[in-house]
Amino acid sequence: xxxxxxxxxxxxxxxxxxxxxxxxxxxxxxxxxxxxxxxxxxxxxxxxxxxxxxxxxxxxxxxxxxxxxxxxxxxxxxxxxxxxxxxxxxxxxxxxxxxxxxxxxxxxxxxxxxxxxxxxxxxxxxxxxxxxxxxxxxxxxxxxxxxxxxxxxxxxxxxxxxxxxxxxxxxxxxxxxxxxxxxxxxxxxxxxxxxxxxxxxxxxxxxxxxxxxxxxxxxxxxxxxxxxxxxxxxxxxxxxxxxxxxxxxxxxxxxxxxxxxxxxxxxxxxxxxxxxxxxxxxxxxxxxxxxxxxxxxxxxxxxxxxxxxxxxxxxxxxxxxxxxxxxxxxxxxxxxxxxxxxxxxxxxxxxxxxxxxxxxxxxxxxxxxxxxxxxxxxxxxxxxxxxxxxxxxxxxxxxxxxxxxxxxxxxxxxxxxxxxxxxxxxxxxxxxxxxxxxxxxxxxxxxxxxxxxxxxxxxxxxxxxxxxxxxxxxxxx
Numbered sequence: 001x002x003x004x005x006x007x008x009x010x011x012x013x014x015x016x017x018x019x020x021x022x023x024x025x026x027x028x029x030x031x032x033x034x035x036x037x038x039x040x041x042x043x044x045x046x047x048x049x050x051x052x053x054x055x056x057x058x059x060x061x062x063x064x065x066x067x068x069x070x071x072x073x074x075x076x077x078x079x080x081x082x083x084x085x086x087x088x089x090x091x092x093x094x095x096x097x098x099x100x101x102x103x104x105x106x107x108x109x110x111x112x113x114x115x116x117x118x119x120x121x122x123x124x125x126x127x128x129x130x131x132x133x134x135x136x137x138x139x140x141x142x143x144x145x146x147x148x149x150x151x152x153x154x155x156x157x158x159x160x161x162x163x164x165x166x167x168x169x170x171x172x173x174x175x176x177x178x179x180x181x182x183x184x185x186x187x188x189x190x191x192x193x194x195x196x197x198x199x200x201x202x203x204x205x206x207x208x209x210x211x212x213x214x215x216x217x218x219x220x221x222x223x224x225x226x227x228x229x230x231x232x233x234x235x236x237x238x239x240x241x242x243x244x245x246x247x248x249x250x251x252x253x254x255x256x257x258x259x260x261x262x263x264x265x266x267x268x269x270x271x272x273x274x275x276x277x278x279x280x281x282x283x284x285x286x287x288x289x290x291x292x293x294x295x296x297x298x299x300x301x302x303x304x305x306x307x308x309x310x311x312x313x314x315x316x317x318x319x320x321x322x323x324x325x326x327x328x329x330x331x332x333x334x335x336x337x338x339x340x341x342x343x344x345x346x347x348x349x350x351x352x353x354x355x356x357x358x359x360x361x362x363x364x365x366x367x368x369x370x371x372x373x374x375x376x377x378x379x380x381x382x383x384x385x386x387x388x389x390x391x392x393x394x395x396x397x398x399x400x401x402x403x404x405x406x407x408x409x410x411x412x413x414x415x416x417x418x419x420x421x422x423x424x425x426x427x428x429x430x431x432x433x434x435x436x437x438x439x440x441x442x443x444x445x446x447x448x449x450x451x452x453x454x455x456x457x458x459x460x461x462x463x464x465x466x467x468x469x470x471x472x473x474x475x476x477x
Contacts, residue, residue, distance in 0.1 A: 028046075028068075028070075029045060029046060029047045029049050029066070029068055029069040029070070030045060030046055030069065030070045030071070030072065031043055031044070031045045031066065031069055031070070031071050031072065031075065031092075031102050032044045032045060032046075032072050033072070033075070034075065034078070034080055034090075034092060035080070036080060036081075036082055036084075037131065037133075039131075039133045039134075040085070040119075040131055040132050040133030040134065041080070041082070041090060041131070041132045041133070042129055042130075042131055043129065043130040043131075043132065044128060044129060045069070045128060045129075045130055046128055047123075048123035048130060049066040049067055049068060049069045049102075049130075050066075050067040050068070051064055051065065051066055051067070051121060052064070052065045052067065053065070053119075057110075059107070059108075060107075060108040060109075060110040060115060061105055061106055061107050061108055062087075062105075062106035062108060062119070063103065063104070063105050063106075064103070064104040064105075064106070064132075065095065065101050065102070065103050065104075066101065066102040066103075066104070067099070067101060068099055068100055068101075069100055069101065069102040070094065070100045070102065071092065071093070071094040071102045073188070074188065075092050076092070076093055076094050076188065076190070077091070077092070077093050078091070078092045079091055079092075080092065082106075085114050085115075085117070085134045086108055086109050086112035086113070086114030086115030086116070086117065087106050087107065087108060087109070087115070088107045088108065088109055089106075089107050090104055090105065090106050090107070091104070091105040091107065092104055092105075093105075104132075114134065117134045117135050118134070118135045119132055119133065119134055119135070120132075120133060120134075120135055121133075164185070165206050165207055165208050165234065166183045166184065166185055166187040166204060166206060166207040166208070166236075167183060167184040167185075167207070167208055167209075167210045167377070168181065168182075168183050168204065168207060168208070168209050168210060168213065168229070168236050168238075169182050169183060169184055169210045169212070169213065169214065169377075170182040170210075170213065170214040171213075171214065171215055171216045171227065171238075172214075172216050173216035173217065173218065173222070173224065173263075175352065175354055177223070177262055177263040177264055178251075178260065178261070178262060178263075179216070179224070179240070179248070179260075179261040179262070179263055180258055180259070180260055180261075181202065181238065181258060181259040181261075182257065182258045183204070183207070183257050183258065184210075184257070184377065185257060186256040186257055187204055187205075187206075187207065187256075187257070188204070188205060189202055189203060189204045189205075189259055190202075190203045190205075191203075191250060193248075197241070198241065198242065199239045199240065199241050200239070200240040200241075200242070200247075200248035200261075201237060201238070201239050201240075202237070202238040202239075202240070202259060202261075203235055203236070203237050203238075204235060204236045204237075204238070205234070205235050206234055206235070207234070207235060207236040208231060208234075208236065209229050209231055209236055210377075211313065211314065211378065212312055212313050212314055212375045212377070212442075212443065213229070213313070214309075214311065214312070215227070215308060215309055215310065216309065217305075217307075217308070217309045217350050217351065217352050217353070218308055218309075218350065223242055223243055223246040223263050224240060224241070224242055224243075224246075224263060225241045225242060225243050226239075226240075226241045227239070227240050227241075228241075240261070242263060245265060246263055246264065246265060247263070247264060247265075248261050248262070248263055249261065249262050249264070250262075296337075296338045296339055296340070296472075297339045297340070297366045297367065297472050298339070298340045298341075298342065298363060298364065298365045298366050298367075299331075299334050299339050299340070299341050299342070299365065299366065299367045299369065299468060300341075300342050300343075300344070300359070300360040300363065300365035300367070300368045300369070300432075301327045301330055301331045301334075301341060301342070301343050301344070301369055301371070302327070302343075302344040302356050302360075302368065302369065302370040302371065302426060303320075303323045303324045303326075303327035303328075303343070303344055303345050303371055304319065304320070304323050304370055304371060304372040304373075305319055305320040305323070305350075305372075306320045306324070306345050306348055306349050306350050306351060307320075307348060307349050307350025307351075308350050309350050311323070311372070311373065312373055312374065312375030312442045312443070313375075313442070314375055314442040314443040314448065315442060315443070315444075315445055315448035315449075316448070317442055317448055317451065317452055318442075319372065319373040319375070319442060320348065321348075322373055322439075322442070322451040322452060322457070323371045323372055323373055323439065324345070324346075324347075324348070325454070325457050326371050326439060326451075326457045326460050326461050327343065327344075327371045327461075328343070328346065329457055329458050329460075329461035329462075330369070330371065330461040330464050330465055331343055332461075333461055333462050333464075333465035334465050334468065334469075337465065337469050339468075339469075339472075342359070342360075342363055342365065344356050344359065353425040353426060353429075354425075354429075356370075356426055357425070357426055357429045357430050360430055360432065360434075361430070361431060364432075365432050366432055366433075366472070367400065367432060367433055367434070367468055367471070367472070368426065368427070368430045368432055368433070368434035368435070369404070369434070369435055369436075369437065369464065369468065370424075370426045370427070370434070370435070370436040370437070371437055371439060371464075372436060372437065372438050372439065373438065373439050373440055373441070373442050373451055374387065374438040374439075374440065374441045374442070374443075375441060375442050375443045376441060376443050378443075380443065381443050381444055381445065382444065383441060383443075383444060384414070384415050384440060384441050384444040384446065384447045385414055385415030385416060385417035385440070385441070386405065386408050386409060386412070386414045386415065386416065386417055386437070386438065386439065386440065387417045387418065387419075387420060387437075387438040388401045388402075388404055388405035388408070388418075388419050388420070388435055388436070388437050388438070389401065389419075389420050389421070389422040389424055389427060389435060389436040389437075389438070390419065390420075390421060390422070390427060390433075390434070390435050390436075391421065391422070391423075391427045391428045391430075391434060392421035392422065392423060392428070393421070394421075394427075394433070394434075396433045397427065397433050397434055397435065398419065398421070399433075399471065399474075400433045400434075400435050400467075400468070400471045401419045401435045402419055403467040403468070403470045403471045403474075404435060404437065404463075404464055404467030404468060404471070405418075405419045405437075405467070406467065407463040407464070407466045407467035407470070408437070408439075408460065408463040408464060408467065410463070411459055411460075411462065411463030411466070412450075412456070412459055412460055412463060414440060414447075417438075422436070424436050433471070437464060439451060439460050
């Protein structure tokens, strides 16, 4: 990547010269609004800031730092579509707090010759407007939409003026150090590093924690020591504590309904497209409860979630606590049929997705079955039923799913919510026929009671076992 860091390049001289000529420049400059104009970009601000600029190649962009300038909170990480002058969009953020710097990032279209044109600035005192425009444009502040009621640009982090609170639904943490925070709608957030404690704090205004919050799986040797979510008034605070030598930093958001963070070593800047793998929870998996006849078939039973990862939570039960007994009963039923059975877990431990698949591959299992329970957002408690998933485009996976699903419906009388293809990691990454069974909805009161019942758990387990046995028999085992 080539970066022009010298402030002596012509475009910088143009912007700075005009900025520095403003008399009585206030130290308390604030950018209040930003909108496209027919000839550039209009910034509503109370004074003319000094502007520093740099160009970058790969990706092609122009970065403008407005010195001693604060940004209206609702504009933090706003995205202003331009699609003119060789500029695709302009991203806005409060880049620094002390001293205050507001950063504008112009994402350029390198295929457009206009992207090479220098930009200039003009501050209009009467209207408190800073006009940024390409050299070949007339310096006149004319909005693209002359309607004064035209809306402001849509922020990537929209302002928390929405009366309906944001619901924090899920957090996930990958083996490459990517920590994602998901919500049910676009939201605004702020971050702060407490250097004394080393805790990276994320504050989301006008928000609440979902009663069915899905937490990430953290291995015993994870670089994240803990993640704590707290409801503070009408805000949600998320504190992320790493072990010594590791840090948390923000990365570019892919959607406006999530926060994307990267956990990495302090001394190493991870390459986005080739991040350094982080330690995984790769426990020694238990030996099979019986040896059975391997020629009859080897079945790998995967009880979802566990440990600090409760899975779906509703009606007083946690997914991890109901899928484990179902899985153990499933293993027992399969063993009584003569199959060799291995388990992901036989107690309440937390295991990442990758080791689950790796263990099944290591023992060369004939079938992989993952046992889960489902959940929906509040207001959907009437929905119930069984869903059985297989890897997309896997004919043999669909065949296995069909046999198992049919046996569950007939054996439990539950609602049939169909067999479905999916990209779930544990079914998409396994080489053997694999399925994921959603044994019911914990958010449905009736199914929650059923899933907590040992008798119903056995009926569910026996039905899954019959479906697997039917599949294996058809395939000549």
